[in-house]
Amino acid sequence: MTKTVSVQRVKAGLLDVAYLDSGATDGVPVVLLHGFPYDIHAFAAVTPILLAQGCRVITPYLRGYGPTRFLSDDTMRSGQQAALAQDLHALMNALAIPRAIVAGYDWGGRAACIAAALWPERVIGLVSDGYTIQHIAGAAKPLPPEEEFRYWYQYYFHTERGRAGLETYRRELCRLLWQLWSPDWRFDEPTFAQTAAAFDNPDFVEVVIHSYRHRFGLVPGDAAYAELERQLAKQPLISVPTILVQGAGDGVAAPVEASVDQPFFTGFYENRILPAVGHNLPQEAPQAFADAVLSLLRLRER
Template identity: 65%
Template sequence: MEALRTIRTPKLEIAYAEAGPPDGPPVLLLHGFPYAPHAYAEVVPRLAAGRRCIIPYLRGYGPTRFLSPETPRSGQQAALGQDLLDLLDALAIPCATLAGYDWGGRAACIVAALWPERVAGLVSCTGYNVQDIAGSAKPASPEQEHRLWYQYYFHTERGRAGLEVDRRGIARLLWRLWSPEWHFDATTFAASASTFDNPDFVPVVIQSYRHRFGYAGGDPALEPIEAALARQPRITVPTIAPHGGADGVGPAAASADHHRHFTGPYERRVLPGIGHNVPQEAPEAFAQAVLDLPSA
């Protein structure tokens, strides 16, 4: 990937890498928690021969910064979707392929659902990633509740303090638990972990995991978007949904019925032996999903 660039949106100065021909069909590659744009290091070379690849740091990660101290340090889903829409506007991109996983997949799903005219195609790992906050109090199976321990930990002040003190230790543990068959080395982890030193990382993460269960208020400016997402809008754009067969936080079976959320062309691809971090564990399969979609 090329050297970092920055661009201002109404709320952020977003840092991003770019590769490929400037006039090529644009593809935005969006990372999740606790990951970084480095997850796409082996995806980009597979796309950059013909696609304009843009790989941003989400709010709270790396060099991306809030413009005002008054802006709520929110990690709620509406914030992620609005940030992505604002980035498309700032870059003067009328329509793009959106591809992501975890938080990045959520941002991509939100823009695809609410502003489909801006999306040529969608790659969303684990399928439909729009949160059903109203239904968040409904218990899951004991096995799934066990997988979500870190979210409940972050609901407490002990969890906030733990993330502040040892964000790398928590992230490394989650990488191992979520991708049990991926044997990453210290250098690979360090390349992403340095992005967690952003001063807004902890407040954004904590607010995200509290808001999705109704334990923290959101940014009032984003309430119209949250209201639209509460209706669980369907996605009309062509979509490919890779899902790691060894995903340790969201098992592949969980997305088996996600086709009901999509009214356009939709294909689910289960990847045996792959965990949660699909672009870094299976870069060829992730890149192929992008290439198999219509381009802008």
Template identity: 65%
Template structure:
């Protein structure tokens, strides 16, 4: 089974980031950002496609995943959106990448959206699954429809200490169930899951996940180091860079939505596409479609 190896490591912000890199060093840079509960192998087919097309491809493990580690024990193990965006920006700085196409889904898509919204000069283009992926924490406690509340059971589970203990006790059981529920038409095998599940053995995984799902509802404070970023995100800033956004027709977390739902949050060029037969883990389910979207934006960056 293919893997994204060997890994490189670099100190960036509060982390020592583990990442995979492929393609020519002078190629147009692309960052591919994974979500929860997945890892860099969501891009095991996308990354080689982009490298073969001449891109410099960088696929990092997020904080709390894989071989990425915090530099200091005292750093809060926060999974809040501001931290994810700050991590991506710090990685770009550490790698001396002034501008790149950013692509991702779930947590990784959120990091990409944060950078695109707050530092647009660093983002040559954005591929975002589930469109505008910046949380409106001020409205986090407003109830949703019964069907949508049902889908978010795992978030409410992590709000209590029983959920923390459950995740610590059975990381694989919970995350594999989420894979099945979120991508009901994707037929992955045990080996594919285990290749990614190894990333959840990171010693900070449980703390980062739990903080993330509590913070987005305003139940716990964030890391003070990111307070200004969270303040800026609370205004729900528009994304002005060229974008391709996706929804999956079979996504078990969010129903597909027309472009109009998020139109006010995208003030630059945007193409929105609903992909049939696709669940939540789009780059791993339909890698060619995802890679082609990235290349569309790379071509704009080149021209």
């Protein structure tokens, strides 16, 4: 049986999650996770490649994006890393998916990394853009100036002026980030507008602002995730088969040598750097991103 490709909804944990679910119901599940400031359209060209190989592909809107909504007005609009990972875990439970390949970038890559680290029994393989589990205790340590300037938007979001700027100019600001982070990608206005509609979510600003303040230890997290954050503070190792995919032209997170992240991975590990590709990996290089997923699928079948 093949699932139809239309936005579906499921109550999962604290959220009413909007997601796409396509492909054969008995195919190997692949969960694709977008980042900031993107949405599920980043995987539009990745999905058919995976479907052609028999995968079942699930692509959710993260908390604060698109039609995904919090179930309660009383829930903290947290954007912290543990919340994103717990959302992924809850979604897999709600869809009765015992194990999946998890693949993402930016926020989605971090959620996938955490799931692989904390619940390896649920993860067949991992595709991410690095070992991106945040070390919040070390966040105050400065980076070299040539790296610091890339994070101007994060420091902007630390201020109330930044919150107001995101609220007032969310499309303009996010379009600028697309341009700065993917300097070799010539996206058109309809492509951006298709994704930018997801930023109209009523919780978008609160979730984004909390995310960029929490990772620097500037605001408390949701107490519900305190134990998960304690585990993440230890920078847990990842044992599942992993392929990292990074863009050589990434304007915000420059790629690193394989040896930099390798100590965090104890199983199969590859680091693929894509020439002339920026931060929005799956939308800029869908074949390469899909190939990473399919490499893990073939590894599983050996």
